[in-house]
Structures are given as C-alpha cells and as structure tokens.
Amino acid sequence: MNTGSRARGGGLARHRAGTRVSALARDTWTVFSRAMRLSLRNPAWVAIGLMQPVLYIVLFGPLLEPLAGRLGSGNAYQLFVPGILVQLGLFGALFVGFALIAEWRAGVVESQRVTPASRTALLLGRVLRDVLVLLVQGTLLILVSLLFGLRAPVAGVVLTLLLVAMLGAALSAVSYALALTLKSEDAFAPLLNAVVFPVLLLSGILLPMSLAPGWLQGVSDVNPFKHIVEGARAFFDGEYTSAAAWWGVGLTVVLVVLGWVFGVRRFRRENG
Amino acid sequence: MIHARGLARTFRKRKQEVQAVTGVDLDVDAGEIVGFLGPNGAGKTTTLRMLTTLLTPSAGTATVAGCDLIADPVGVRRRIGYVSQSGSTAPEARAGEEVVDHARLYGVRTADAVVRGRQLFSDLDLDGLWERQPKDMSGGQRRRLDIAMGLVHDPGLVFLDEPTTGLDPQARANLWGHIRSLREDRGTTVFLTTHYLDEADALCDRILVIDRGAIVAEGTPDQLKSKVGGDVLTVTVADPARAGDAARLVGDLPGAEPAQVDGARVIGRVPAGGPALVDLVRGLDAAGIGIAGVESRRPSLDDVFLGLTGRSLREEGTSPDDAPTPEVVPS
Numbered sequence: 001m002n003t004g005s006r007a008r009g010g011g012l013a014r015h016r017a018g019t020r021v022s023a024l025a026r027d028t029w030t031v032f033s034r035a036m037r038l039s040l041r042n043p044a045w046v047a048i049g050l051m052q053p054v055l056y057i058v059l060f061g062p063l064l065e066p067l068a069g070r071l072g073s074g075n076a077y078q079l080f081v082p083g084i085l086v087q088l089g090l091f092g093a094l095f096v097g098f099a100l101i102a103e104w105r106a107g108v109v110e111s112q113r114v115t116p117a118s119r120t121a122l123l124l125g126r127v128l129r130d131v132l133v134l135l136v137q138g139t140l141l142i143l144v145s146l147l148f149g150l151r152a153p154v155a156g157v158v159l160t161l162l163l164v165a166m167l168g169a170a171l172s173a174v175s176y177a178l179a180l181t182l183k184s185e186d187a188f189a190p191l192l193n194a195v196v197f198p199v200l201l202l203s204g205i206l207l208p209m210s211l212a213p214g215w216l217q218g219v220s221d222v223n224p225f226k227h228i229v230e231g232a233r234a235f236f237d238g239e240y241t242s243a244a245a246w247w248g249v250g251l252t253v254v255l256v257v258l259g260w261v262f263g264v265r266r267f268r269r270e271n272g
Numbered sequence: 273m274i275h276a277r278g279l280a281r282t283f284r285k286r287k288q289e290v291q292a293v294t295g296v297d298l299d300v301d302a303g304e305i306v307g308f309l310g311p312n313g314a315g316k317t318t319t320l321r322m323l324t325t326l327l328t329p330s331a332g333t334a335t336v337a338g339c340d341l342i343a344d345p346v347g348v349r350r351r352i353g354y355v356s357q358s359g360s361t362a363p364e365a366r367a368g369e370e371v372v373d374h375a376r377l378y379g380v381r382t383a384d385a386v387v388r389g390r391q392l393f394s395d396l397d398l399d400g401l402w403e404r405q406p407k408d409m410s411g412g413q414r415r416r417l418d419i420a421m422g423l424v425h426d427p428g429l430v431f432l433d434e435p436t437t438g439l440d441p442q443a444r445a446n447l448w449g450h451i452r453s454l455r456e457d458r459g460t461t462v463f464l465t466t467h468y469l470d471e472a473d474a475l476c477d478r479i480l481v482i483d484r485g486a487i488v489a490e491g492t493p494d495q496l497k498s499k500v501g502g503d504v505l506t507v508t509v510a511d512p513a514r515a516g517d518a519a520r521l522v523g524d525l526p527g528a529e530p531a532q533v534d535g536a537r538v539i540g541r542v543p544a545g546g547p548a549l550v551d552l553v554r555g556l557d558a559a560g561i562g563i564a565g566v567e568s569r570r571p572s573l574d575d576v577f578l579g580l581t582g583r584s585l586r587e588e589g590t591s592p593d594d595a596p597t598p599e600v601v602p603s
Contacts, residue, residue: 023379030376038365103362111360111421114324115377116349 020118027117031125039129049095050137053088057081057145060206077150082160082232083205085138086225089164090199092137093171094192096130097179104183123176123267130172131165138164156235163232163252170255173263180266203229224251273429273461274300274323276341279332280485281318292318294485295332300463302428305455307476308465309573315485316465317357320433323463324354337429350378353422353430357437359414360421363407367398367417370406371424378425385424392420396450412443416450423454430454432464436471448475469573479573483581496576502527503545503568504575505552510562512536521555536564545569 039046057080064076103109112122138161142150175192182188202209202216203225209217220226231248239245279296282289293315300306308316321327323336325345333340339347361370368389375385393402396416406414415435422430435451436444452475454460466472472479473493481489481496489496505525509518515533522531522540525548531540542548545568556563 026379027377030373034365034369034373037369038362042364105358106362107356107359107418108362110326110356110358111354111374112377114326114349114352114354114356115374116346116379117377 024118024121027121028125028128031121032128035126035129036132039133046133046137049092050140053084053141054144056084057141057148061148075149075151077145077148078152078236079208079233081142081145081150082236083229085141085160085164086167086229086232087200087205088137088141089134089167090171090196090225092134093130093168094175094196096172097175097188098185100176100179101183101185101188104180119267120264123173123263126176127169127172131168134168135161135165152236153238156238159235160232163228163248166252166256167228170259173259177263177266199223199225202226205229224255227251273302274298274334274336274463276323276334277332279319279322279329279334281322281327282330291485296487298480298487300461302461303455303459305462305475305477307472307479308463308482309472309479310482311467314482316482317433320431320465324352324431325349351427351429353427355418355422355430355432355435357433360418361406364405367404367406368402371420374421375424380425388424389420392423396420412439412446415439415447419450429461429463432462434465436468451475473573481577481580488580493573496573497571499576502541502543504571505540505542505545505548506567507538507552507563508565509536509538510564514561517559518556518561521559522552525551
C-alpha cells in the first residue's frame with residue numbers, strides 16, 4: 001500500500017460544493033446506473049417479467065375478439081391492452097422488493113447506508129431503474145399488440161404508458177420499503193400474494209367489471225386499480241377528459257404520493 | 273479518533289426490552305489498532321453499528337473522527353470506512369464497478385475512483401480481478417474486496433467487523449498482514465471486532481474486552497495477560513479415571529489455585545511454571561499416575577477472558593440471541 005497518506009477527510013472524499021439537490025441527483029444517478037447495469041447483465045428477469053403479459057395478449061386476447069361487440073368496444077385489444085399494461089405495472093413493480101432482500105443479504109444495502117449518500121437517492125435510483133424497465137416492457141407489449149390488431153390513438157397510448165410509469169414508481173417504492181422492513185422472502189411472498197390477487201381479480205383487468213353482478217361491482221368500486229384500469233381504457237378510446245380518465249389519473253397521483261411518503265420514510269429510518 | 277461515553281442500545285423484541293449494549297465508554301487514538309474482543313452476542317456488532325451511524329444509540333454520546341455521532345452522522349460517514357461481516361458487493365456485479373460506484377457515493381469523481389480502486393486492488397493482491405464477479409471469488413478475495421470498498425474514499429478511520437470469520441488459516445494470516453499495513457502505510461486507525469483470541473493478540477495494540485453489553489477489561493494483550501498472573505499448567509493423564517488424583521496433586525503445588533478437570537486433562541495455575549512442573553512430574557510418578565502429556569505455558573487471552581467472566585471464549589455456534597453457556601474448563 002503505497003498511496004501515502006493524504007489529508008484526511010479531504011482529498012478525494014471532499015464534499016464538493018453544491019446544493020443538496022445536486023448531491024441528490026448525483027447519488028440517484030449512481031444508484032440508478034448501478035441498478036440498471038445489473039439488470040442489463042441479467043436480462044432474464046426483465047424477459048420473464050415481460051413474458052406473462054405477452055402471453056396474455058397472445059393466448060387470452062383472441063378469446064375476447066368474439067366478445068368485443070358485447071363489451072361495447074369495436075376492438076378487443078383496445079379494451080384489453082390497457083388492462084394488461086396496468087397489470088404489468090402492478091406485478092412488475094410490486095415484486096422488485098425481492099431483489100432488494102437479496103442485496104440486503106449480500107450486505108449491499110448496509111454498505112450503501114454507511115456512505116454519506118442521500119437515503120432518498122438510494123430509493124429513487126432503484127425506482128427509476130424499475131420505471132425505465134416498465135416503460136421498455138410496456139412499449140414492447142404495445143408493439144406485440146399492434147401485430148394482433150390493436151388500434152388506438154397514439155396520444156392515448158403515450159398517456160397510458162405515463163400512467164403506468166407513475167403507478168410503477170409508487171408500487172416499487174412500496175415494495176422496497178416492505179422488503180426492507182420484512183427482510184425475508186418467506187414473509188414477503190405471502191404478503192404480496194395476499195394483496196395482489198384480490199386486487200387483480202377486482203380490477204377488471206381481464207374482463208371489464210361492467211359484466212359483473214351488482215354486489216361484485218360494488219366491491220370492485222373500492223379498488224383504486226379498477227379506476228386506474230378504466231382511466232387507461234378511456235385514454236385508449238381517446239376520451240382524455242372523461243370522468244374515468246380524471247379518476248384514473250387522480251388515484252394514480254394519490255398512490256404516488258402515499259407510496260413515496262411510505263418508501264422515503266422507511267429508507268430514512270435507521271437500521272436499514 | 274473515537275470518544276464514546278455511556279453508549280447504550282436497547283432493542284424491543286416481542287414487547288420485551290433487550291439491552292444489547294448497556295453502556296460503553298471507549299477512546300481510540302489516531303493510528304491505533306484496537307480490537308473489540310468478546311463472544312458472539314456480547315454486543316460487539318451493535319456497538320460497531322452505533323459508531324458507524326447504522327444504529328442510533330438509545331443513550332450516550334460519541335465523537336467519531338471528529339464529528340458528533342448524533343448531530344452530524346453524515347460527517348461521520350464521510351470520514352470513516354466500514355467493512356461489515358455480511359459483505360458489501362452484489363454477487364453478480366463486477367468487482368471493479370462495485371468499488372467505483374461505492375466511491376461515487378462518497379462524492380469521488382469516476383476517473384479518480386478508477387485510479388484509486390485499481391491501486392487498492394494492487395495493494396490488496398486483487399490484481400486481475402477487476403472484471404471478476406464476487407460470486408466467482410474465493411472467501412479471502414471477497415473479504416479483501418470488501419476492505420477495498422471500505423477504503424476507496426481514503427478514510428482516516430476504518431471499522432472492520434469480524435474481518436477473518438470464515439476464512440481458512442492461510443487467508444487469515446494474509447489478511448492480518450493487510451490490516452497491519454493499513455496503519456503502517458497509510459496511518460489509518462483501525463477498530464476491529466473479533467471473537468478470535470489469536471487475532472486480537474497478533475493484530476491489536478490494545479484490546480477492549482466486552483461481555484454482556486459492557487466493557488469488562490481493557491489494555492494491551494500483555495497487560496491483560498499479566499492480570500491473570502502466573503502460568504497455566506496442563507497435564508493429560510493416561511487413564512482418565514486418575515484425573516481427580518492428578519488434580520489434587522496440581523492443587524497441592526506451592527501457591528497453586530484449585531485445578532480443573534476436563535476428561536483426561538487437568539488444568540491448574542501456579543505462580544511459576546518451571547519449578548512446579550518438575551515437582552508435579554515427580555509427584556505423579558510417585559503416585560503411579562501415567563502421564564500422556566504435560567505442559568506449562570503463559571496465559572492466553574482465553575485465560576484472561578475466563579478469569580474476567582468465568583466463561584471461555586472458545587465456544588462456537590452460539591447464536592446472538594442466546595446467552596453464552598457458562599463453561600468452567602477451557603477446552
């Protein structure tokens with residue numbers, strides 16, 4: 001070891017002049033690029049995450065085609081794809097916590113927390129990676145759907161992708177916060193399953209809830225994801241200012257705020 | 273470098289309060305290598321996590337590397353390095369990238385981080401492993417990579433938590449050399465925890481002995497050993513049935529304390545080992561007790577620990593939750 005002793009606490013480690021915002025941005029970029037690099041190195045998970053929604057489009061979508069007329073929509077995929085996109089956001093984001101548990105076990109989380117890096121950046125960098133992965137998956141999904149006959153306004157598709165990105169950001173923050181709290185796959189998996197399946201069944205992702213009997217519709221009305229799915233469908237139908245669109249966007253914004261407060265609070269707490 | 277007063281930490285576990293650390297006072301000067309010695313569950317890691325800002329103390333104050341632990345944790349983080357027990361790198365990442373990213377979290381520019389990381393790899397015998405994935409590295413290499421991670425921002429104070437646990441003897445000796453050169457070549461202050469007595473003995477200028485959440489002794493390895501006083505006599509008898517008789521003979525030696533029996537082994541303590549050994553062998557011979565082995569040695573840190581706490585340190589597999597089981601005879 002022959003680098004010699006430098007001025008301690010200065011030299012390389014000197015905290016360069018800059019606002020807290022620029023430090024947050026720099027740390028976020030570091031965490032994001034590291035996470036992105038690891039995802040790209042092991043693209044199997046990204047591919048597996050994408051497989052499921054593509055299978056829905058390919059294997060389930062055709063079943064809806066003869067029903068399209070009865071469901072009040074000219075194009076089965078115009079009805080179906082927005083739901084599958086929301087589902088992608090739901091599953092893709094909620095399950096990211098598993099990777100954090102693995103990182104925690106490898107000591108990565110603690111070694112990052114002992115640096116002066118912003119705690120918010122440790123969360124934000126990872127969430128941004130998840131959002132980018134979601135956007136790529138969503139775009140691929142739409143391209144596949146176009147081959148199967150999806151026809152929808154471009155603006156509506158873009159707005160829906162933005163909605164899914166926001167939803168992903170909220171749920172990925174929640175997933176990381178829960179993972180960091182439970183620190184065990186054995187506790188995390190049952191919790192996710194207990195939440196995800198009722199939410200999925202009551203969201204009208206596969207079939208619109210308008211087909212449901214009254215009581216089931218009533219139950220599904222309290223599920224925010226149902227309204228988000230209907231908001232996405234409104235976008236695909238070009239009804240950008242309809243009540244459904246506003247509800248979908250509004251609830252997504254609420255979820256983003258709640259998810260972020262929850263996630264940031266957990267990451268700022270001691271004992272990561 | 274470190275000044276702590278009354279540092280304590282209480283955990284709440286199923287409505288029960290567990291006092292992991294009851295009140296630790298410690299001072300470490302710049303340039304020292306200080307060892308924190310104690311059995312598993314004694315509170316070593318909890319204290320270390322408090323000193324490295326990973327855990328907020330329930331009580332007490334501390335200044336670490338010139339910054340107040342409570343008021344300025346970010347200042348502390350900027351000035352210290354921490355090498356945890358559990359590692360610091362993702363198994364599927366590339367070693368060099370992990371080091372560079374870690375440095376960037378300390379505000380080091382990428383170009384500087386690469387230069388510094390490459391230098392550390394060369395210093396720590398990790399040449400050629402820059403692109404290697406930690407999962408494909410040996411335990412010793414991974415531990416040295418963890419140390420490189422902890423040093424990448426050139427901290428003046430480094431915390432090492434159980435640095436050689438799980439390493440084979442060769443890798444341990446190698447790592448000791450690297451830890452010594454941290455101080456010799458860089459002037460880094462090193463604070464390490466260990467439950468290996470030989471490690472504390474070989475490496476540390478000063479040792480703090482911790483047991484059940486409190487420091488029970490402090491001093492250089494020699495000071496601690498001289499507290500025990502005298503030498504340790506160990507006799508192994510050929511027939512374990514005669515061990516009791518042998519113990520009586522050992523206890524009857526001039527100035528001896530009552531001896532302890534462990535199977536065929538009898539362990540006693542006498543003021544001067546040499547003359548006592550001669551007397552003892554004669555006595556055993558006269559009594560017709562067959563001798564398989566006999567030894568006189570200076571007290572080890574294990575004897576120190578036994579003397580201080582009534583328990584031996586050499587017990588493995590104790591989970592942190594269990595209170596270590598009392599054991600009378602060092603094995």
